[in-house]
Amino acid sequence: MTAETTPPIATREHTVDGFVREFLRELNFGQGVDLTRASVNDKYLAMARTVRHYLMTRWLSTLRSQAKLQAKSVAYLSAEFLLGRQLDNALLASGLEDIVSEGLESLGIDLEELRQAEIEPGLGNGGLGRLAACFIDSLATMNVPSIGYGIRYEYGIFKQTFVDGWQVEKPDDWLRLGSPWEFPHPEAAVKVNFGGHVEQYQDDDGVVKRRWVPGWSVLGVPYNYMVPGYDEGRVNTLRLWSARATRAFDLEIFNSGDYAEAVRAQTFAENISKVLYPEDSTPQGKELRLQQQYFFVACSIKDFVDQVLPQDFDLHKLPDRIVFQLNDTHPVIAVPELMRVLVDEKGWDWDEAWAVTKQCFAYTCHTLLPEALEVWPVDLLGRLLPRHLEIIYRINDEFLAELRVAYPHDELRVRRMSIIAEYPVRAVRMAYLATVAGTKVNGVAALHSQLLRDKVLDDFAGYWPEKFTNVTNGVTPRRFLKLSNPGLSGLITEAIGDGWVTDLDQLKGLEPLADDAEFRRRFREIKYANKLRIASVLEQRDGIVVNPDTLFDVMVKRLHEYKRQTLKLLHIVSLYEKITTGKIAVADVTPRTFAFGAKAAPGYVLAKQIIALINAVGRTINDDPALEGRLRIAFPANYNVTLAETLIPAADLSEQISLAGKEASGTGNMKFMLNGALTIGTDDGANVEIRELVGDENFFLFGLTEPQVAEVVERGYHPSAYYETNLDLRNALDLIASGAFSGGDRATFEPIVSNLLNEDRFLALADFQAYVDAQARVDVAYADSEDWTRRAVLNVARGGFFSSDRSMRDYIDRIWHTYPVAPEA
Ligand code: GL2
Numbered sequence: 001m002t003a004e005t006t007p008p009i010a011t012r013e014h015t016v017d018g019f020v021r022e023f024l025r026e027l028n029f030g031q032g033v034d035l036t037r038a039s040v041n042d043k044y045l046a047m048a049r050t051v052r053h054y055l056m057t058r059w060l061s062t063l064r065s066q067a068k069l070q071a072k073s074v075a076y077l078s079a080e081f082l083l084g085r086q087l088d089n090a091l092l093a094s095g096l097e098d099i100v101s102e103g104l105e106s107l108g109i110d111l112e113e114l115r116q117a118e119i120e121p122g123l124g125n126g127g128l129g130r131l132a133a134c135f136i137d138s139l140a141t142m143n144v145p146s147i148g149y150g151i152r153y154e155y156g157i158f159k160q161t162f163v164d165g166w167q168v169e170k171p172d173d174w175l176r177l178g179s180p181w182e183f184p185h186p187e188a189a190v191k192v193n194f195g196g197h198v199e200q201y202q203d204d205d206g207v208v209k210r211r212w213v214p215g216w217s218v219l220g221v222p223y224n225y226m227v228p229g230y231d232e233g234r235v236n237t238l239r240l241w242s243a244r245a246t247r248a249f250d251l252e253i254f255n256s257g258d259y260a261e262a263v264r265a266q267t268f269a270e271n272i273s274k275v276l277y278p279e280d281s282t283p284q285g286k287e288l289r290l291q292q293q294y295f296f297v298a299c300s301i302k303d304f305v306d307q308v309l310p311q312d313f314d315l316h317k318l319p320d321r322i323v324f325q326l327n328d329t330h331p332v333i334a335v336p337e338l339m340r341v342l343v344d345e346k347g348w349d350w351d352e353a354w355a356v357t358k359q360c361f362a363y364t365c366h367t368l369l370p371e372a373l374e375v376w377p378v379d380l381l382g383r384l385l386p387r388h389l390e391i392i393y394r395i396n397d398e399f400l401a402e403l404r405v406a407y408p409h410d411e412l413r414v415r416r417m418s419i420i421a422e423y424p425v426r427a428v429r430m431a432y433l434a435t436v437a438g439t440k441v442n443g444v445a446a447l448h449s450q451l452l453r454d455k456v457l458d459d460f461a462g463y464w465p466e467k468f469t470n471v472t473n474g475v476t477p478r479r480f481l482k483l484s485n486p487g488l489s490g491l492i493t494e495a496i497g498d499g500w501v502t503d504l505d506q507l508k509g510l511e512p513l514a515d516d517a518e519f520r521r522r523f524r525e526i527k528y529a530n531k532l533r534i535a536s537v538l539e540q541r542d543g544i545v546v547n548p549d550t551l552f553d554v555m556v557k558r559l560h561e562y563k564r565q566t567l568k569l570l571h572i573v574s575l576y577e578k579i580t581t582g583k584i585a586v587a588d589v590t591p592r593t594f595a596f597g598a599k600a601a602p603g604y605v606l607a608k609q610i611i612a613l614i615n616a617v618g619r620t621i622n623d624d625p626a627l628e629g630r631l632r633i634a635f636p637a638n639y640n641v642t643l644a645e646t647l648i649p650a651a652d653l654s655e656q657i658s659l660a661g662k663e664a665s666g667t668g669n670m671k672f673m674l675n676g677a678l679t680i681g682t683d684d685g686a687n688v689e690i691r692e693l694v695g696d697e698n699f700f701l702f703g704l705t706e707p708q709v710a711e712v713v714e715r716g717y718h719p720s721a722y723y724e725t726n727l728d729l730r731n732a733l734d735l736i737a738s739g740a741f742s743g744g745d746r747a748t749f750e751p752i753v754s755n756l757l758n759e760d761r762f763l764a765l766a767d768f769q770a771y772v773d774a775q776a777r778v779d780v781a782y783a784d785s786e787d788w789t790r791r792a793v794l795n796v797a798r799g800g801f802f803s804s805d806r807s808m809r810d811y812i813d814r815i816w817h818t819y820p821v822a823p824e825a
Contacts, residue, residue, distance in 0.1 A: 012054050019096065019103040023050045035107065041177050043109055044117035047100075048087055048180035054094040055228050059235035062823040066145055067310075072320060072818045074139065074146040074811075075304060077297060077334060078132040078327035080276070081150045081238060082124030082157075083225075084641030086181045087115055088483050089137075093228030093235075119174045120642050122156030123240070125280035126558045127473075127667050128366050130641065131444075132327055134476040134667070134804040140229030140236040141478070141502060142808055143820035147308070149300035151292055152182075152223045152240035155275040160599045160638040165615030167600055167608050167637075169278075182223045182240075188307070189219040191246060192298045194291065198386050203347070211344055212387035218269040219244040220299035230478050230502060234823050241299045243272035279601045280558040281372045287380055290333070294385060297334035301341060315346065319359035323816050326363045326438065329374040329430035335361060335437040336391040344387070350394070362815045363434035363441050364471075366664050368451055369562065374430040375421060381428055392428055396420055399436050406463065417459045435460045435467070440815045444473045445665035445686040447706065469814045472686055473665040474804035477504050480671045484645035487526035488675065488796070495519065504803035507674075507796060514793040517786070524789050527676060530650040537646050542636040546593045547629050551782050554677070555655035556597035556639055556647060559607040562662040565598060566756065567764045567771055568655055569614055572633065574732040574772065576621055579631075581731075590779040591630040595647065597639025606755060611635075613749050616741040644668075649675045652788075653778060656681035657771065659762040661706035663687075670802035676792040678781075680774055682767070686802070693798045698791040700781075702774035703767040712766060719760035722768065729768050733757070 012022060026046035027033060033042050066073070091097045104111050124130060132148065139146040158169040195215030203209055220241040227236040246269070271288065272295050283289065304322060305315070313321070326332055338360060342353035367373065382389040396419040403414045415422075419432045435441050435457055443449030449470030453461040461468045482489045482501055492500060496509035513519040531548035538544040555568050572594055578584045596614055600607035618633030636643060654672030656663075656679055663685035673679065673690055680700040681687040691699040704712065723730050733753055735741075742748035756765060782788050800806075812818055 012057070014054075014095070014099065016099050016103045016106070019050065019099050020106065022053060023047060023103065023107075026050050040113055040117045044087075044114045045178055045180045047104070047114050048090070048118075051087065051090045051094055051096060051100070052180065052226065054096055055090060055226050055235055058228070058232070058823055059226050059237075062234045062236065065821065065824040069821060070310070070321065071145045071821045072816075073308075073322055074144065074816050074818055075300065075322055075324045076132060076135060076139075076146060076148045076327060077300060077324055077331035078129070078148065078150050079293060079296065079330035080124030080129030080327075081132045081136070081148060081240070082126070082129030082641060083121045083133045084130075084479065084645070085115070085118045085120045087118050089479060090181075090226075090228060092478060092483060093230055095231075117177075119177060120640060121174055121179075122172055122640055123150070123153050123276060125157055125276070125278065127665070128280075128328060131366075131473055131667055131804075134474065134479075135808060136227045136236060136238060137229075137476040137478060138474070138804040138808040140227045141231070141233045141476075142805055143229065143234050143822045144808065144812065144818055145234075145821050146236055146818075147304075148227065148236075148238035149296060149303075150238070150240050151273050151276075151296045152242040153273055153276040154242075157276055157599065157640075158278055158602065162611075162615060162635075162637050164612075165619065166612045167602075169602050171275075182225055184242075185222050185224065186244075188303075189221045189244065190241075190299045190302045191217050192220055192295050193217045194294070194384055196386065198390060209344075210387070210390065212340070216269075217246050218272060218295065219246050220295060222299070222303065234821075239300070239303065241273065241296050243270050243274075243295060245269040278599075279603075281367055281369055281560065282601065282604070283372065283374050284603070285374075285376070285380075287384065290376055290380065290384055293330050294333050294337070294388075297331045298337055301334060301337055305341065315342065316352075316356060318356055322360060323439075323818070324361050325811070325816070326361055326434055328364065328366045329434060332363070332374075332430040332434045332437075333385070333388060335433055336385075336388040336395070339391050339395070340387055343391075354395070354398075358437050359439060361434070361438045363431075363438035364444065365431060365434075365441060365448075365452055365456070366444055368448060368456060368662055368664055370456075373456075375427040376430065378420070378426045378428060389428075392419060392433065395433070395436065403463070413459055417463070431457070432460070435464075438467070440469055441467050442469045442471045442811075442815065443664065444471065445689060446470055446472060447661075447683075447688045448664040448685060451661060451706070471807055471810040471814065472689055472801075473667050473670070474802050474807035475667050475670045475674070476804045477501060477674065479645070480648070481674050485526075485530065485649035485675050487529055488523070488649065491519075491522055491526060492796070500800070502805065504800035504805065507800040508798070510793060510797035514790045514797065520786060520789040520793065523676065523793055524785070527650070527652070527792070530646075534646045534650040537643075538634060538636055541643075544634045544636060546595075546632055546634050547591065550591040550593045550630070550632070551652045551778075552595060552650050553592050553653040553655065553778075554595040554597075554647060554651040554672070555657075556595070556644060557666075557668055559598035559600040559604070559611055561606065562762045563658045564762055564764050564767075565596065565610055565614065566752065567657055567767060568594070568596075569610075569617060570729065570732050570764065570768055571772055571775055572621070572631075573617060573735055574728050575631070576617070576627075577731045577735050578728070579627070586626055586630060589630060590782055592632075594631075594633045595651075596633065596635040597643060597647065598635075599639060606751065609749065609752050613736070613741065613752055616749070620741050644671070648672055648677075651675065651677040652782070652792075653677060654679045654681070656684070656687050657703070657767075658682060658684045659764075659767070660684045660704055660709050662762065670799065673795045674799040674802065676796050678778075678788070678791055678795060680771075680778060689801070690799075693801055694795050695798075698794050700774045700778055702770040704763065704770075709763060712763065717760070717763065717766070719763075719765040720757050722765040723757055726765075726769055728772065729765060 031042045156172040193214030225238040342348045443452045500506040654677040656669045665686045682703040739746040
């Protein structure tokens with residue numbers, strides 16, 4: 001048999017017996033244990049590898065057909081992929097769920113126990129990273145040729161613990177028990193250079209050119225992960241890079257006789273992929289972070305050009321073959337890198353290289369916060385990537401020259417649009433570089449894209465109106481409905497069939513059922529069962545007891561002032577103050593469980609104080625016998641994807657209360673909607689579209705609109721004025737200030753109170769009364785349980801738009817212009 005005639009791929013038997021055989025083989029030959037002596041981890045690893053085998057045929061045929069057809073691909077460049085646990089998704093994608101549970105049962109193994117053994121890969125901070133994970137799931141399901149490129153952090157987002165209510169971070173050693181989903185390829189390592197200087201030289205034709213003489217280098221080792229589409233679709237690839245010391249680098253020092261230094265150097269190189277930076281939306285501008293960014297994009301571009309493309313590929317046709325989607329500014333250094341490859345390595349002239357480069361990228365902006373738009377000081381960038389800095393300068397020079405022709409009498413505008421900022425230090429504005437280089441720039445919700453055009457990038461939108469577009473975010477219905485809410489997804493399938501899993505618009509078919517009393521009864525029953533499920537998880541995981549017969553009011557997201565966890569807390573404190581002073585009777589209060597989940601960036605002092613305050617208020621309320629069973633704060637530590645998957649399906653009320661004009665989109669808001677929670681929210685991010693789709697009457701809107709916020713700020717905002725005129729607000733703030741939640745100590749939470757009174761950057765006090773009023777409307781609505789359920793059903797029925805499959809369609813139509821290619825049978 002020759003390589004040509006060998007059947008390319010072995011297939012597996014889709015039967016219970018077949019599975020059991022494969023599983024035992026993995027346990028024996030892979031783990032080296034027999035069933036009687038196998039630990040839970042042995043069984044989990046063997047099981048994961050077995051499931052993986054069943055996806056292998058599709059993966060290999062996807063790769064084979066891609067190599068053959070060379071269809072245009074999307075390379076999703078993202079510093080974060082917040083994947084969540086893999087096992088359930090792999091079971092779903094391989095169609096093995098029933099076979100596996102039966103097979104394991106026959107061996108006396110509890111599938112649930114194996115599920116719990118999986119440590120989730122937390123390779124992202126929050127929404128942005130989870131979005132990337134949803135997108136690659138959708139791309140695979142929709143058979144779109146694509147590859148995800150990112151970093152295999154050895155430590156993901158830190159593990160949050162509480163000590164006396166204060167956040168304490170622990171490293172997330174997610175690889176400690178092995179990682180059965182990855183395929184390392186050390187033999188395919190790629191070299192990445194840093195530092196050094198640029199020199200001038202003459203090429204063979206006597207042409208003067210410049211080239212980079214790097215100072216040091218590291219290797220990037222690719223780790224491949226399968227990205228299985230649902231229901232026989234493609235299995236795409238996610239390729240994450242891990243840094244290793246280069247041999248040459250080691251040897252040089254080693255030969256000088258300094259073994260210890262050689263080992264130190266090794267660790268130094270490997271630091272690059274050691275840890276995920278835990279700042280969400282507020283980058284700190286650390287040199288190591290720029291190293292990470294360049295590291296993974298340099299590896300990825302090299303990989304794509306040298307490995308994925310055929311050897312004889314004409315790079316002039318690159319734009320027909322690839323679009324690099326820049327997930328925020330983190331991978332934007334890929335632009336000068338591709339220029340460097342084409343000009344310095346391939347010997348192209350500048351104009352030729354720029355013409356190709358600027359067709360290969362598109363940029364997604366994910367923020368409206370000025371502090372989140374990355375800016376790299378030229379000193380730092382020039383030290384680490386001297387040739388790239390030169391290239392950026394030249395891109396900028398040519399761009400400014402072009403602008404001076406377009407705006408001959410507006411030098412101010414030209415300077416405003418410069419990729420190089422001059423103040424407070426000379427620095428490269430990565431968002432501007434991405435905008436100049438990208439074929440398209442998109443925001444992530446309608447309002448966000450509008451604000452990008454009108455405010456953040458207005459000069460650019462004026463110059464290139466056609467470059468700007470919107471793609472509203474979405475979430476994968478596989479993970480966030482089908483898998484996470486089996487009760488509801490079963491009910492939906494019973495009612496409208498299972499086509500919704502890949503065509504979420506079909507949820508529309510549920511609309512008439514909102515008026516069907518029996519359907520509503522079952523819907524309620526499922527919500528209740530989901531509350532029981534999370535209650536048991538919280539008790540086991542955190543020792544938190546919650547009452548399932550209460551309204552579950554949930555706010556889960558990163559802790560950030562703009563998201564306004566304090567606004568929700570002020571509402572709770574105000575309620576508590578009114579009860580304890582007898583202004584309202586406990587019996588008149590809607591029984592609620594206020595659930596929070598939030599990590600704060602470790603260096604974000606105020607955010608950590610807010611966490612401590614939530615916990616302190618929680619202790620007081622939860623310990624008050626008068627409130628037993630009626631009001632409770634549940635703040636489980638270490639909110640992550642796994643917890644989201646049980647918490648969100650149990651929610652009645654989704655808190656989306658950011659200051660209007662600050663949350664780019666939000667995606668939690670979509671997950672809640674699809675799981676039948678009603679939203680209390682501001683007119684911000686994708687809330688706007690949620691409300692439009694579900695209807696005003698099914699959404700609790702409150703608060704200033706973005707233009708009103710702008711006006712208030714323009715006029716000069718004085719939060720203390722609200723304190724002085726709103727008695728309830730004053731009482732709540734005074735109660736916190738009095739030390740009531742800190743054992744009488746007034747100093748502990750003083751910074752929060754004084755920040756709110758004197759600064760309140762995100763206008764929590766201005767929106768307080770509107771929020772409290774909206775919560776009163778929630779109470780009234782919730783009291784009518786039939787009508788509440790009707791609205792909840794409508795939320796599900798009208799949520800189909802928020803599938804990440806739809807987002808992918810929009811990217812394809814508006815930005816990528818790729819097409820689906822099913823794997824060969
Ligand atoms: C974010 C936005 O804050 C959030 O509103 C949005 O939903 C996601 C995904 O587009 O992106 N931007 C950002 O920097 N982080 C986000 O979650 N971390």
